[in-house]
Structure formats: structure tokens, C-alpha cells
Amino acid sequence: MVSLPTLKRTAEQGLRYLRRQKDIQEAEVFVASNAGLTARVNYTSHIPCNGVEEPKSTSSHGLGVRAVFQDPKGPRIGLGSEAGDLSLNGVKAALEKARRSAVHDPDFTTLPRPSPERRTLTKYHDPSAMTLTDTDLVQAGWRVLTRALDEFAKAGSLSALAQTGPKLRELGFIVGGDVTVLLERMAIGSTRLPKVQTDESTLIASFITAMVERESAKGTGSGCHTRLSALRGEAGAEAARNALSAVGGVRVKDGAYAVVLGPQPVTELMSNLILPSLTVASFYDCSSAFHGKLGRQVAHDDLTIYDHGALPGHMGSKGITCEGLPTGRTDLIADGKLVGLLSSFYETERMLRDPAAKEKLGVPPEDCPGALVPRNGFRFAGGGGRRFDIAPSVAPTNVFIEGSDKKTREDLLRQVQNGVYIGRIWYTYPINGLRTGDFTATVVGDSYMIKDGKLAAPIKANVLRINDNIHQVLQNIVGITSKSRGTIIWAADEVVYAPEIAVARLRLTEIAGFLDAH
Amino acid sequence: MLNIPKAITTDLVEAIKNTVAELATEAPATHKLCRYADLRIEVTEEKHAGAENGTSKYAGEDSQFACGIRVLAGDGAVAPGYFGQMLGKPDLPRLAQTLASGLKHAYERALANAREKIRTRHKYKELGEALADTRLAPVEAYRDTVKAEYALDPRQVSLADMVRYITEVSRAVQDVDEQLKYNAVSAVTLVTRELFASSEGAWIDQSFALTKGGAYVVAVSETGDQELSDDIGHQRGWEVVTEGIVEEHIRNLDLLTFSTNLARDAVKLAHAPPLRSSDKDVVVVTDPHFNALLAHEIIGHPTELDRALKMETAYAGRSWLLRTLSGTMVGKTVASALVTAYSDPSLPGFGHYKYDHEGTLGRKVVHIEKGTFKGFMNSRQTAAILNVPPNGSCVATEAHLVPLVRMSTTVFAAGARAPEDIIHEVDKGYYVVGHRIPSIAESRENFRISAQKVYEIRNGQIGQLYRGGGIMADTKTFLMKVDAAGRDFRLFPIPNCGKGQPMQGRRLGNGGPTLRSRALLTGPA
Incomplete structure (x- = not known):
């Protein structure tokens, strides 16, 4: 990792150079250093394996220059980047x-201008994560694996199964997943902003899936931290315990069921359907499921959703955006009403000047200035840090989902009485496009029947498909727990602090009956 | 002292070949417990442009330079370690030191990994027995150079011309109909040169050209709305976008015609009634474009051996075709006798290559032969577990990422029937045209895939068009019910297939002919 003072020095030196260029109207230099360290776990008791399959890292550093060039036909905006070179030569090459x-983009107004809001989050990262050694990385992977193996080894229920049938290892224990440490440093300077700013963040996460495969029993464990010292391998133990609880799973018939969605399914719905529909960009291109509904009721009035990138101790927090603007709280849905959208500076400016803005948003943009504040312009790409070689786009940070009552899981189960608890879903896509709200997913683990207000028989992995519509789900909410859990789904950048949510009716289809005959 | 260029261009690979090869071949000598090492270097020169609603939005030209290193090492146990890094111009004069440092990191990780493997093996006794030494199935150490194919060299294309062309296409799309509320058109053209060197003496210098164009449109009528997106592409030069491709298996319209056709479809669909879901399975005729995604999801993915061996359990999922090493579907009937399916890196398009990223010669892998399951795509490591020969199916999206078992071009084989006859024989059914969005069950045992267009078939004639339609079925049930396969075999680009952690999005190829089977119809909820 390149040091923060070096990144800052590059940004300052680069900005001085850019200010001197005669054909430049305005310019910005973004300097970043990122590293991702991953110990990928793969244990299979019935197949030869490595245990820790991929102890690995990938890293990059470089700078990007966005500049607006004067042109008789109108200003032109261009982005250039240079990998690995933080000298003035690198700035010159990127320029x-x-x-x-550079192209003429009629929707471009200026580079991001200062926000009336102030930065509130500084020095929030874990310095020890920045010095992780090769051995530390490998041991972090083995720690989560052995915590899972400890649970399998001591499970009396498995010993009983093994005594009556195959050997213990032939039950097919699987432990898969990873420990990932993401390290990010950046500096940004702009002719539009008063000074060069820096930011430094770490994200430490572990996601583990465990199975007793012969029993089609799957469980998940996760841990998301801002401190390396918090990573003790508990995700492995949790996954194994959940897999053990799922032994003896049953099938579920087609039908519409009252359900309780666990934090992972709530996060899947958020990251794949709801959040992509809550950006100014998706309103601009008419693809949002909430098109034209700003200011209107879009969900049950118990539901509140907001994004907050400036909360200390939360995994998705950043001090500033990749546009150099302060992060902060953006209310998205308040008591079921759509009140705000995630945005970058460019997207907000474009929407404010769009002649069709009233039709797209549902209200004239000048009537809702607080709904379009650009607090979410980031240069993320697929969970890989703050990229110096791409332009900012809109990305959530920490997303919070809250209900109005202080409910527990037990309260929700009592409310549902008889139905289905869905703890993990997979491949959740807006099957007919984002705008229609139709979605489908399969139920892959951590799920149970709900009988007489309590969790009952586990549900076999991979025997149910959900076919429904996100609008109906949002309207049919009947309860939200006060307790939530930080969850990141595969390849997402945002962290969703997801509660458990009870929904009155969800359509489930039984699938893959042919496998029972195999 | 290396005499290397000062710029990051594909020519750089020529200058660093010997350095990289020496580091790889000498790794076991310089690192005492190293059993195997390979180094991969990649340089890409790329240009891209995008426009929205008839106005230019962005453009760029850049180079990427990256390295990836794998080491197998250990004493008492053998385990892997990896290292990856994006590189830049300042790395050029000190490249040997940078790569040596990366090799050391990979080696240290492998050693630490091996030590923990031994400790865990001893601690857990029966459960520890599965922790085996990492083995690679043997392959010939090839030394070869493969050139890129193109008519219009991506490196010579004027960026200003690209911007002009893409903006014109976007403007033409906008002019198709006033009910088109938004369109985005983009293109990328590039040349990549890869160098692979291993401690076994392999040394492969392989280049590709690749060009892709894409369009996204949103149409809104008084009665409905429709988003559509699709891509064209090939491993060729800029001519793919401006002129299109007419080859035996690839019919790729130029981007202007392609994008405006997509826009017209979106407008038609925005006026079409929504498809009603069916309670029972119905006759469906699926066209080659739809079957490209179907082949991807229900043939390609479950036949990746790393997935079948549970290595993707937490991410991309497992495969219903392998439960245990002794409980596989190999040799069993999984489809009707009319279904043959295979992966073949020699086919043209996005999935084409000669050698994979382990230096293994890519081979055609038959997955299903006349209904019987035959086998998996593999890597050297997964082939060793199954004790089968490696078939060259292990690739990474970029050099700094770890190679995984990936599809090359996975297809349903051509049948003998005329596609129009397959439709004419249907009294009542549906013609499912063009793939859209997939959702597949974790072990690929069930799928729901939406189509761009669904038409009713009545008395052998194509009739009413519906929007929001698709099909859903259990994989084996669908494959067993295939009762016709067309001779109209086509290949299509798949621009973004995700696998691994961190997720690697890879471009590859898929295809097939017209098929007829039975499935549930799915419409809007």
C-alpha cells in the first residue's frame, strides 16, 4: 500500500500542474491505492481438498485526471488514468x-462543487489491517475452517448418523467461503474544491457456507468487521452450527405463504432490486421500479430505509465520496414513503436540468432539493476498492432498514403463526427488468417451516423458488425486527444492516423433485 | 539489464519473455520447498466509447499491465499460494525485482498454508484425511506463440471516429420512435497479449483481439414498458461493430442495424400484452439466441469441475451432476437422445483460445452425447482429483486474478431439422425468442430464464407477441423432453459471466440451434 502522505502529495502536485494548463477550464486529480487480501476456504470431507484453497492478494495504485477542456463548440470533459505512476509524469500522462x-457532454455542468455539509468522519480505519503478513492471511483462513470443523467433530447427532450408516467423512461436510480484507487509501484535489482531501478505510469480512451434503443441509455464517482483532473465526462455527440444524430437511408444496425473511434474503432484495431502483440514475433512464413515485407511498408504512456513509464503526463508512464530497445520511424511504434518492454530483445536476424531471421523479425537482443530495458518488467496481481509472457513479454505503416497533424474531414468528422462515436465497434477479419489479430467486439454506408461531422442521436446500414482485413484498410487510445484522452479498460494494422482515404473502414454487430419485 | 519499452504496449511482452521464463523455471531452485510455479503477464491496449440519447458521454484509451503468480510448496504437505498485482510504467525498469517479490509472497503463503494443512490434518484425524497434497495432472510443456486475428487493428482505430460512430448509433436509436425514453450505446475494442511461463518449462505467448458493441433501450407506451439490452461481439477488430460479421456460425449485424432493431423490438413489446404464466408445462420452441443462455446456465456451469467438486459452494454454486466422487452422473441418461452438448475453445467468438491459463492445450469436451452425460471441463488440479486428463478449461479474467474452471464456448450441438418445420409441427405452443435474464438454482437443477419476445404458436403458425415472458423448468426434465433440434446452429457472445471471490466477470461464448421441449411459461407477477 502506498502511504497516505504520498497520495496527498501527488494530488497536490498534480493539482498545481493542472491549474497551470491554459486550455483547462477545471480539473480534478484522484489518487488511490487499494489492496484486497483473500483467504478462500474449500474443505470437503468426501473429496480431496486444500482446506485453504487460495491465499492470495491483488493490489493496485495510480491516479486519474478528469479535466474540462475549453473548446469553441463548448467544453469537453475527459478522463485519463495512469497506473503505478504517482509522479508528475504520471499526472501529465493521465492528462x-x-x-x-474528451467529449462534449451536454448534461455536464461542472466538476463537483463544495457541499454545504461538512465532513464528520476521520481516522476511522484499523491501522493493524494495513500490515497484515502472508502468514496472518493464511492463518485467518484456517481459523474459520477449524472453527467449523470443531463444530462438526463434536456434533453428537452426526456421530449417531455415522454409526448407523456411512463413515463420518462420507456424510459430506463442506466448508466454503472466505476471509477478505479490503484496504483503501485515496486523495482527491479539484479546482472546484478548497483543498486536497484524503481518506483511508478497511473492511474485514468473512462469509462461510457449511453443508452436511448427504442430508442436503446447508448453513451460513458471516462476520463483518472494521477491526482485524474482531476476526476470530466465528463465521465458520456459525455456518457449521446452522448446517447441523438443517439436517432432516423437508420439501414445501407450491403456494403463497406467510414468510419471515432473514437478514441475507433482505440484503439480496435490497442489493439486487430496491437499491438499484433508488438512484437518481435509474430515475433518469426510466428503469427504476419506483419511477415517478417520489413523495408517494411505495411500501408498508412500517418501513424506513436510509443510507449513511459517515457512521463510525460501520463497515461501509467512508469519510468522503470519490468526488471529494462529505458522506452522510440520505433518507430513502420514510414510513413507507419514497423521500430521497442516492446520487452523485453529475446525476443530481443532470436531473435538475432534465425537462422530463417532473414526470420521471413524480414531482418537480425544485420541490424536493433534499431528496437529490450527492452523497454517494464512488469509484467502486465489483467489490475491489476505490478505482483511480473510472469515473464516479452512484453506490450505496451502509444501508439501514428499520421498522417503527421494537419487534423480535419471536414476535414475527408469532405473527406469522404458520408459514416459512427463509434464511438464505440465491440468484435474485429482476427477471423482467428492474422497472416491473418482478423477481425470482431460489431458497438455498438456513430455512425452516414456521408452525404454531415457532421455527419447526428445516427446509431442504434448493427445493423452493420464489416468484413474486417487489412492490407486493413491500406492501405486504407485517413486521420488522429491531435487531439487524451487517450483510454483504457476493460482489456487492454496500453493507446492508438488515433486520428480519415478516411478509404476509410470498409465492413459492417447489422445484427439482427429480433429484429425490437420484 | 532488461532492454524494455518505456510504454505499456503489447510489444512489451516480447521484451520481458525471457525474464519471466527464467523466474518461473528457476523458482524450484531459488525457493527450496517450491514444487511448482507459474507466472502470467498480461498487457491490454483498449479503446472504448459510450453515448446516451444521441449525445456522447465518455470515451477512453488506455493500457493495462498485470501479473499473477502461483506457487505450490511445502514440506510434509504441498499447498498453494498466490499473488497478483496491477503494474505500471515505473515497474518496467525493475520488473524482474517486482516479479521476484511477488513470487516470494506466493511462496511464503504456500509454505504457511502447507504448515497449517499438516497441523489440521493431525488435529482432526478422520475429518483431516481429506486435506490432501495439491497435485496437478501432467500436461505437455508447450512453447508457442499465437497471434491475434483482426481486419481493423483495435490499436489503430481513431478514438474520435469511435465516439462519432457510437453517438450516431445512439441518435439513430432515439429516432426510431418517440416512445423510446432512453438509450445507451457503447463499444469497446482491444488487443490483449498474455504470457504464461511455468517451472515445468512451458512458455506461451498468446494474443487476442476483441470487440464488443452493446445497446440498452427503455420504451414506454400507454399500456406498458419494456427494457431490453443485448450485445454483439467477436474476437476480431473494430470491423465487428462497423461492418458486422458473417461467418458459418456467427451472424453479427453491424451495431447500427443491431441497435435500431433492438429499439423497434422494445417499442413493439411495450405495446404487447403481458404473457400469462401457465399452471402446467406447455410446448416451447426456443430459438438459438435463447438457447445460448440456456446452454450457458444448464450445460456450461454444472459441467465446470471445480463447481462440481464443491469449490464454489459459497459463491457460484455446486452441480447436480456430481454428488460424490463415486456418485456422478457420468454414463447416465440426463437428456433425450436428441441432445448433444459440448464446450470447445476452438470455436470462434468470445470463448476462443488455444491454451488456457495453466498452459494446457484447449480441447473439445463433450458433456452430453445423445442424452448420456460424458464429463466435465477441468483444470490441472481438479483433473488430478478425478484422475482424468486436463482439457484446458482454466482461465482468469485478468492476470492478477486466480484462474478458475470456465466455459470456453459451450453449446447444444446442431440437430438435423429445419427450424421452420419444428415450429410448423406445433398445434399449440410458444416460440421463445432471445435470452434476457436468468435465475438458476444453486446446483443448476432448475432454471427460470426470461426471453426478449414470446410468440404464441397456433396450428403451426407464429401469432400473438407477448411481453414479460419466459420459461421455467427442472433442468433434467427439460432436457429429457427435447423432441426436436434444428440445424440452425449459431454462436453468441456472453459479455459477463461471474464466478470466484472476488467475482471475476468473464466474456465467453455460447450457442446452439432451435430446440423444442416442454416448460412452464412465466409471465409478470
Whole structure:
């Protein structure tokens, strides 16, 4: 990792150079250093394996220049980047690429201008994560694996199964997943902003799936931290315990069921359907499921959702955006009403000037200035840090979901009485496009029947498909727990602090009956 | 002292070949407990442009330079360690030191991994027995150079011309109909040069050209709305976008015609009634474009051996075709006798290559032959577990990422029937045209895939068009019910297939002919 003072020095030096260029109207230099360290776990008791399959890292550093060039036909905006070179030569090379690639974009107004809001989050990262050694990385992977193996080894129920049938290892224990440490440093300077700013963040996460495969029993464990010292392998133990609880799973018939969705399914619905529909960009391109509904009721009035990137101790927090603006709280849905959208500076400016803005949003943009504040312009790409070679786009940070009552899981189960608890879903996609709200997913583990207000028989992995619509789900909410859990789904950048949510009716289809005959 | 260029261009690979090869071949000598090492270097020169609603939005030209290193090492146990890094110009004069440092990190990780493997093996006794030494199935150490194919060199294309062309296409799309509320058109053209060197003496210098164009449109009528997106592409130069491709298996319209056709479809669909879901399975005729995604999801993914061996349990899922090493579907009937399916890196398009990223020669892998399951795509490590020969199916999206078992071009084989006859024989059914969005069960045992267009078939004639339609079925049930396969075999680009952690999005190829089977119809909820 390149040090923060070096990144800052590069940004300052680069900005001084850019200010001196005669054909430049305005310019910005973004300097970043990122590293991702991953110990990928793969244990299979019935198949030869490595245990820790991939102890690995990938890293990059470099700078990007966005510049607005004067042109008789109107200003042209370009982005150029240079990997690995933080010298003035790197700035010059990036500027030349920006010059060559500049285009006239009629929707562009200016580079991000200062926000009236102030930065509140500084020095919130874990310095010890920045010095993780090769051995530390490997041991972190083995720690989660052995915590899972401890649970399998001591499970009396498995010993009983093994005594009457196959050997213990032939029950097919699987432990898969990873421990990932993401390290990010950045500096940004702009002719539009008063000074060069820096930011430094770490994200430490572990996601583990465990199975007793012969019993089609699957469980999940996770841990998301901002401190390396918090990573003790509990995700492995939790996954194994959940897999053990799922032994003896049953099938579920087609039908509409009252359900309780656990934190992972809530996060899947948020990251794949709801959050992509809550960006100014998706309203601009008419793809949002909430098109034209700003200011209107879009969910049960018990539901509140907001994004907050400036909370200390939360995994998705950042001090500033990749546009150099302060992070903060953006209310999205308040008591079921759509009140705000995630945005970057460019998207907000474009919407404010769009002649069709009233039709797209549902209200004139000037009537809702607080709904379009650009607190979410980031240069993320697929969970890989803050990229110096791409332009900012809209991304959530920490997303919070809250209900109005202080309910527990037990309260929700009592409310549902008889139905289905869904703890993990997979491949959740807006099957007919985001705008229609139709979605489908399969139920892959951590799920149970609900009988007489209590969790009852586990449900076999991979025997149910959900076919429903997100609008109906949001309207049919009947309860939300006060307790939530930080969850990240595969390849997402945001962290959803997801509660458990009870929904009056969800359509489930039984699938893959042919496998019972195999 | 290396005499290397000062710029990051594909020519750089020529200058660093010997350095990289020496580091790889000498790794076991310089690192005492190293059993195997390979180094991968990749340089890409790329140009791209995008436009929305008839106005230019962005453009760029850049180079990427990256390395990836794998080491197998250990004393008493053998385990893997990896290292990856994006590189830049300042790395050029000190490249040997940078790669040596990366090799050391990978080696240290492998050693620490091996030590923990031994400790865990001893601690857990029966459960520890599965922790085996990492073995790679043997392959020939090839030394070869493979050139990129193109008519219009991506490196020579004027970025200004690209911007102009893409903006014109976007403007033409906008002019199709006033009910088109939004469109985005983009294109990328690139040349990648990869170098693979291993401690076994392999040394492969392989180049590709690749060009892709894409369009996304949103149409809104008084009665409905429709989003559509689709791509064209090939491992060729800029001509893919401006002129299109007419080859035996690839019919790729130029981007202007392709995008405006997509826009017209979106407008038609926005006016079409929604498809009603069916309670029971119905006759469905699926076209080659739809079957490309179907082949991807229900043939390609479950036949990746790393997935079948549970290595993707937490991410991309497992495979219903392998439960245990002795409980596989190999040799069993999984489809009707009309179904043959295979992966073949020699086929043209996004999935084409000669060698994979382990230096293994890519081979055609038959997955299903006349209804009987035959086998999996593999890597050297997974092939060793199954004790089968490696078939060259292990690739990474970029050099700094770890190679995984991936599809090359996975297809349903051509049948003998005329596609129009397959439709004409249907009294009552549905013609499912063009793939859209998939959702597949974890072990690929069930699928729901939406289509761009669904038409009713009545008395052998194509009739009413519906929007929001698709099909859903259990994989084996669908494959067993295939009762016709067309001779109209086509290949299509799949621009973004996700696998691994961190997720690697890879471009690859899929295809097939017209098929007829039975499935549930799915419409809007």
C-alpha cells in the first residue's frame, strides 16, 4: 500500500500542474491505492481438498485526471488514468489521455462543487489491517475452517448418523467461503474544491457456507468487521452450527405463504432490486421500479430505509465520496414513503436540468432539493476498492432498514403463526427488468417451516423458488425486527444492516423433485 | 539489464519473455520447498466509447499491465499460494525485482498454508484425511506463440471516429420512435497479449483481439414498458461493430442495424400484452439466441469441475451432476437422445483460445452425447482429483486474478431439422425468442430464464407477441423432453459471466440451434 502522505502529495502536485494548463477550464486529480487480501476456504470431507484453497492478494495504485477542456463548440470533459505512476509524469500522462478522450457532454455542468455539509468522519480505519503478513492471511483462513470443523467433530447427532450408516467423512461436510480484507487509501484535489482531501478505510469480512451434503443441509455464517482483532473465526462455527440444524430437511408444496425473511434474503432484495431502483440514475433512464413515485407511498408504512456513509464503526463508512464530497445520511424511504434518492454530483445536476424531471421523479425537482443530495458518488467496481481509472457513479454505503416497533424474531414468528422462515436465497434477479419489479430467486439454506408461531422442521436446500414482485413484498410487510445484522452479498460494494422482515404473502414454487430419485 | 519499452504496449511482452521464463523455471531452485510455479503477464491496449440519447458521454484509451503468480510448496504437505498485482510504467525498469517479490509472497503463503494443512490434518484425524497434497495432472510443456486475428487493428482505430460512430448509433436509436425514453450505446475494442511461463518449462505467448458493441433501450407506451439490452461481439477488430460479421456460425449485424432493431423490438413489446404464466408445462420452441443462455446456465456451469467438486459452494454454486466422487452422473441418461452438448475453445467468438491459463492445450469436451452425460471441463488440479486428463478449461479474467474452471464456448450441438418445420409441427405452443435474464438454482437443477419476445404458436403458425415472458423448468426434465433440434446452429457472445471471490466477470461464448421441449411459461407477477 502506498502511504497516505504520498497520495496527498501527488494530488497536490498534480493539482498545481493542472491549474497551470491554459486550455483547462477545471480539473480534478484522484489518487488511490487499494489492496484486497483473500483467504478462500474449500474443505470437503468426501473429496480431496486444500482446506485453504487460495491465499492470495491483488493490489493496485495510480491516479486519474478528469479535466474540462475549453473548446469553441463548448467544453469537453475527459478522463485519463495512469497506473503505478504517482509522479508528475504520471499526472501529465493521465492528462494527455483525458485530452485525447474528451467529449462534449451536454448534461455536464461542472466538476463537483463544495457541499454545504461538512465532513464528520476521520481516522476511522484499523491501522493493524494495513500490515497484515502472508502468514496472518493464511492463518485467518484456517481459523474459520477449524472453527467449523470443531463444530462438526463434536456434533453428537452426526456421530449417531455415522454409526448407523456411512463413515463420518462420507456424510459430506463442506466448508466454503472466505476471509477478505479490503484496504483503501485515496486523495482527491479539484479546482472546484478548497483543498486536497484524503481518506483511508478497511473492511474485514468473512462469509462461510457449511453443508452436511448427504442430508442436503446447508448453513451460513458471516462476520463483518472494521477491526482485524474482531476476526476470530466465528463465521465458520456459525455456518457449521446452522448446517447441523438443517439436517432432516423437508420439501414445501407450491403456494403463497406467510414468510419471515432473514437478514441475507433482505440484503439480496435490497442489493439486487430496491437499491438499484433508488438512484437518481435509474430515475433518469426510466428503469427504476419506483419511477415517478417520489413523495408517494411505495411500501408498508412500517418501513424506513436510509443510507449513511459517515457512521463510525460501520463497515461501509467512508469519510468522503470519490468526488471529494462529505458522506452522510440520505433518507430513502420514510414510513413507507419514497423521500430521497442516492446520487452523485453529475446525476443530481443532470436531473435538475432534465425537462422530463417532473414526470420521471413524480414531482418537480425544485420541490424536493433534499431528496437529490450527492452523497454517494464512488469509484467502486465489483467489490475491489476505490478505482483511480473510472469515473464516479452512484453506490450505496451502509444501508439501514428499520421498522417503527421494537419487534423480535419471536414476535414475527408469532405473527406469522404458520408459514416459512427463509434464511438464505440465491440468484435474485429482476427477471423482467428492474422497472416491473418482478423477481425470482431460489431458497438455498438456513430455512425452516414456521408452525404454531415457532421455527419447526428445516427446509431442504434448493427445493423452493420464489416468484413474486417487489412492490407486493413491500406492501405486504407485517413486521420488522429491531435487531439487524451487517450483510454483504457476493460482489456487492454496500453493507446492508438488515433486520428480519415478516411478509404476509410470498409465492413459492417447489422445484427439482427429480433429484429425490437420484 | 532488461532492454524494455518505456510504454505499456503489447510489444512489451516480447521484451520481458525471457525474464519471466527464467523466474518461473528457476523458482524450484531459488525457493527450496517450491514444487511448482507459474507466472502470467498480461498487457491490454483498449479503446472504448459510450453515448446516451444521441449525445456522447465518455470515451477512453488506455493500457493495462498485470501479473499473477502461483506457487505450490511445502514440506510434509504441498499447498498453494498466490499473488497478483496491477503494474505500471515505473515497474518496467525493475520488473524482474517486482516479479521476484511477488513470487516470494506466493511462496511464503504456500509454505504457511502447507504448515497449517499438516497441523489440521493431525488435529482432526478422520475429518483431516481429506486435506490432501495439491497435485496437478501432467500436461505437455508447450512453447508457442499465437497471434491475434483482426481486419481493423483495435490499436489503430481513431478514438474520435469511435465516439462519432457510437453517438450516431445512439441518435439513430432515439429516432426510431418517440416512445423510446432512453438509450445507451457503447463499444469497446482491444488487443490483449498474455504470457504464461511455468517451472515445468512451458512458455506461451498468446494474443487476442476483441470487440464488443452493446445497446440498452427503455420504451414506454400507454399500456406498458419494456427494457431490453443485448450485445454483439467477436474476437476480431473494430470491423465487428462497423461492418458486422458473417461467418458459418456467427451472424453479427453491424451495431447500427443491431441497435435500431433492438429499439423497434422494445417499442413493439411495450405495446404487447403481458404473457400469462401457465399452471402446467406447455410446448416451447426456443430459438438459438435463447438457447445460448440456456446452454450457458444448464450445460456450461454444472459441467465446470471445480463447481462440481464443491469449490464454489459459497459463491457460484455446486452441480447436480456430481454428488460424490463415486456418485456422478457420468454414463447416465440426463437428456433425450436428441441432445448433444459440448464446450470447445476452438470455436470462434468470445470463448476462443488455444491454451488456457495453466498452459494446457484447449480441447473439445463433450458433456452430453445423445442424452448420456460424458464429463466435465477441468483444470490441472481438479483433473488430478478425478484422475482424468486436463482439457484446458482454466482461465482468469485478468492476470492478477486466480484462474478458475470456465466455459470456453459451450453449446447444444446442431440437430438435423429445419427450424421452420419444428415450429410448423406445433398445434399449440410458444416460440421463445432471445435470452434476457436468468435465475438458476444453486446446483443448476432448475432454471427460470426470461426471453426478449414470446410468440404464441397456433396450428403451426407464429401469432400473438407477448411481453414479460419466459420459461421455467427442472433442468433434467427439460432436457429429457427435447423432441426436436434444428440445424440452425449459431454462436453468441456472453459479455459477463461471474464466478470466484472476488467475482471475476468473464466474456465467453455460447450457442446452439432451435430446440423444442416442454416448460412452464412465466409471465409478470
